[in-house]
Amino acid sequence: MCMRSIRLTRALSRARHAAIGAAIGGAIGGFISRNAASTGGAIGAFVGAMVGETRVTARSRIDRVRERGQKRVERPKP
Numbered sequence: 385m386c387m388r389s390i391r392l393t394r395a396l397s398r399a400r401h402a403a404i405g406a407a408i409g410g411a412i413g414g415f416i417s418r419n420a421a422s423t424g425g426a427i428g429a430f431v432g433a434m435v436g437e438t439r440v441t442a443r444s445r446i447d448r449v450r451e452r453g454q455k456r457v458e459r460p461k462p
Contacts (some may be wrong), residue, residue, distance in 0.1 A: 409432020
């Protein structure tokens with residue numbers, strides 16, 4: 385993967401998780417009051433964005449380790 389695609393993937397993941405977090409936080413806060421729904425949505429979006437950032441970062445590291453391990457396995461013996 386080139387650098388732009390990693391950045392794009394990270395941004396899309398962050399946005400997707402932020403939207404999901406905002407929806408969940410807003411729904412939970414909506415049971416209490418209108419102000420709590422707004423606050424819950426904001427907090428949910430923040431937490432969702434952090435989760436989205438972490439997932440992509442962890443996945444890219446795992447993929448790099450797998451590629452490195454595969455190269456070691458395929459290396460011919462002298």
